[in-house]
Amino acid sequence: xxxxxxxxxxxxxxxxxxxxxxxxxxxxxxxxxxxxxxxxxxxxxxxxxxxxxxxxxxxxxxxxxxxxxxxxxxxxxxxxxxxxxxxxxxxxxxxxxxxxxxxxxxxxxxxxxxxxxxxxxxxxxxxxxxxxxxxxxxxxxxxxxxxx
Numbered sequence: 001x002x003x004x005x006x007x008x009x010x011x012x013x014x015x016x017x018x019x020x021x022x023x024x025x026x027x028x029x030x031x032x033x034x035x036x037x038x039x040x041x042x043x044x045x046x047x048x049x050x051x052x053x054x055x056x057x058x059x060x061x062x063x064x065x066x067x068x069x070x071x072x073x074x075x076x077x078x079x080x081x082x083x084x085x086x087x088x089x090x091x092x093x094x095x096x097x098x099x100x101x102x103x104x105x106x107x108x109x110x111x112x113x114x115x116x117x118x119x120x121x122x123x124x125x126x127x128x129x130x131x132x133x134x135x136x137x138x139x140x141x142x143x144x145x146x147x148x
Contacts (some may be wrong), residue, residue: 001028007045007088008035009035009036009037009062010035010036010044010064010065010140010145011028011037011039011062011063011064011065012029012036012037012038012039012063012064012065012067012069013039013040013041013047013050013063013065013066013067014038014039014040014065015040015041015042015043015044015046015047015066015067015068015069015072015077015080016040016042016067016069016098017042017043017069017071017072017073018129021069021128022040023086024125024129024132025038025067025132026038026040027128028130028132028133028136029060029136030126034110035045036125036146037058037061037141039040039060039061039063042072042073042074042081043072043073043075043125044073044074044075044076044080045074045075047066047068047072047075047080048075048080048083048084050063051063051066051084051087051090051093052087052089052090053094062093063064063093064094065095065096065140065144065145066084066092066093066094066095066096067096067098067135068096068097068098068099068115069097069098069099070097070099070101070106070110071099071100071101077097077099078106078109078110078113081097081110081113081114081115082095082113085113085114091114091144093146094116094117094139094143094146095114095115095116096115096116096117096119096135096139097110097115097117097118097119098119098121098131098135099118099119099120099121100120100121101120102120115141117137119131134137
């Protein structure tokens with residue numbers, strides 16, 4: 001289903017420990033006027049707790065999409081991705097890697113772990129805005145999202 005078919009805000013989980021990138025992503029989604037709700041966690045342990053509805057996350061909505069950084073404290077993005085894709089209840093959630101890494105090894109490893117997409121975050125503000133807008137355009141308009 002795509003954004004028109006869902007009839008509710010698209011639930012996005014942003015797993016990012018850089019406050020500047022978090023603020024920028026929030027602003028770009030707000031400016032893009034996407035009917036979405038963006039939740040943010042700062043590390044891999046919190047990401048998995050959120051996805052599994054543990055403790056303080058017991059009543060959070062299930063994300064339709066996860067935007068996952070690789071360089072995270074406590075549990076890195078590769079570990080988080082592996083756990084998501086091994087979990088029967090989570091594996092169909094699209095996971096988009098959004099990271100500063102350009103390493104071919106990271107691209108291969110995330111692909112092997114079934115990431116849905118790998119995007120290197122640009123350093124320049126204008127380019128970062130274009131990346132987030134293209135994410136919105138493809139994943140929230142063109143792509144069909146799996147049902148829960």
